[in-house]
Amino acid sequence: MRSFNLMKQLAIYHDVNVVCVVQESVVKNYFPSLEEAIEKATPAFLSFCQSVSFVSIRSQRRYEKKANLIKSLFSTKSYAASRLENKVTRDAIKKAVMNVKPDVIHLDTVAAGVYLPLFEDIDLVLNHHNIESEMMLRRAREASNFLLKTICYLDGFKIRMLEKKLFSKVKNHLVCSDLDKMRFLSLFQGANIFVVPNGIDCTLPSIDRSPVHGKLLFIGGLDWYPNSDAMRFFLKSVWPDLNKIMPEVTLDIVGKCPPSDLIEIASAYTNVKLHGFVDDISGFYKEAWIYICPIMDGGGTKLKVLDAMANGVLLVAHPIAMEGIDAVPDEHFKLADSAHEFVAAISAIKNTTANQIKSIEHAAKTLIQEKYDYEKIGKVLSSAYL
Structure with missing residues (x-):
């Protein structure tokens, strides 16, 4: 989005x-x-x-993915870059460049850097959804499986090399937050970086909220490992203790492609519903008492966090989930840095007055309208293409 x-x-x-x-x-x-x-x-x-x-x-079939992953180990290109590079895509981009004769080309992923030879003498703008090399290297550091750790380290190094090459070729870079800008400048000094945050379309009609006490919500594609890892952590490390204190709680997990192990974990609880992809999520926001975001990996800013705040749902989130968002704990959301803190924060809300909850929800919604409205973001964005 x-x-x-x-x-x-x-x-x-x-x-x-x-x-x-x-x-x-x-x-x-x-x-x-x-x-x-x-x-x-x-x-x-x-x-x-x-x-x-x-x-x-x-x-790709499963065996093809494994074969190409192994093949990428012996290539100078990252797995994502190798996956994107093919003759059909190259010809389509080449044709578009010839027909349109653009003044500026926007690249929406670092992996698109494999097509740099097609963009000679054309100004480039690169959109960074996150710091891809840092995400892969962080995954390598945290991986317990030696083979996965090795693959992630090699891929992270290759992505870093491509990022370095792009920083010398690209005119302007777009990042999601001041934090990402600071991190990039520590790696590539002198780059022209524009902070263009993720945002919300504030022209959409607001949801008429009717929160149901005890109803927790998480929304996010579950084929993205930071999301699935977050739900594994919550169900394994938070949910059992939270159930002892608050047996009335329920959890709705909404997101496409839940992995088989997560389905198995969720199925052990009658008060957890794994919904898969849902066309219209407004009903979930309408009834949610608390939106949980225990994400501990990933970069950029989390659209799911902005969505929850914009819809006026009280948010309990891990510090990494809030990176790059100008929100203040206890003013705009509740912070939780561990399983114990998630249990404590959620159970404490049970004893929080309705006015206190509404005050936090209102402050969060106001923050989104003032700083993360796409119409306001668009004015900053435009200047990066001049």
Whole structure:
């Protein structure tokens, strides 16, 4: 959603042409077929873009993913960059560049750097959703499996090398927070970096909230390891103790592609519901008493956190989940740094007055409207393309 909304705001100030690289396996989590997805996406893009084209990357079978992962160990390119690099995508990008003759090209991932030779003498802007090399290196440090640790270290190093190459070639870089800017500048001094935070479309109608006491909520794609790891931690380390103190609590976990082990863990509890992908999540926000975000990995800023705050749901979150967001503990959300603190924070809210809860929810919602409204973000964004 960050990319779509940034493009939408950018189109207010500039003519935008889009080349979308899509994976059929990812699209099928949301649509019955790739064709239907493109049919619905095209008019949405053309409502603000000059043109849009789609390039499909063939879905890999499980054995192909493993084979390509092993192959990437002997390549100078990261796994993600190797996955993106193919003749069909190269030809589509080359054709778009020839037809549009752009003044500026926006790259939406570091992995797109494999196509740098196609962009000679054209200014580039690179959007960093997070610090990809740091995420992979952090995963390596925390991995207990030796093979996974080795793979992550090698991939993190390769991503870092590509980031270094891009910092010397790209005119402007977009990051999600001042924290990410500081981290990038510590690695690549002298880069032109614009802080363009994740945001919320504040023009959408607000939800008429009717919170149900004890109803906890988490929303996030469960094929993204920081999300699935967060839910494993919560169900294994927080949920048993929380149930002893508050047997009335329930937990709704909403997100596509839950891994099999998470399904098994959740199935052990009658008061935990794993919903998978849901088209309309407004009903969950309407009834949620607390939104939990025990994410302990990842970069950028968490859209799920902004969504919860914008919808006026009281948030209990880990410090890493709040990185890059100008929110103050106890004023805008409740902070929890461990399993014990999550249990303590949630159980304490039971004894918090309704007015105190509403005060925190209102302050959080106001913060989003003042600092994270996409219309305001768009004005900052536009200057990076001049």
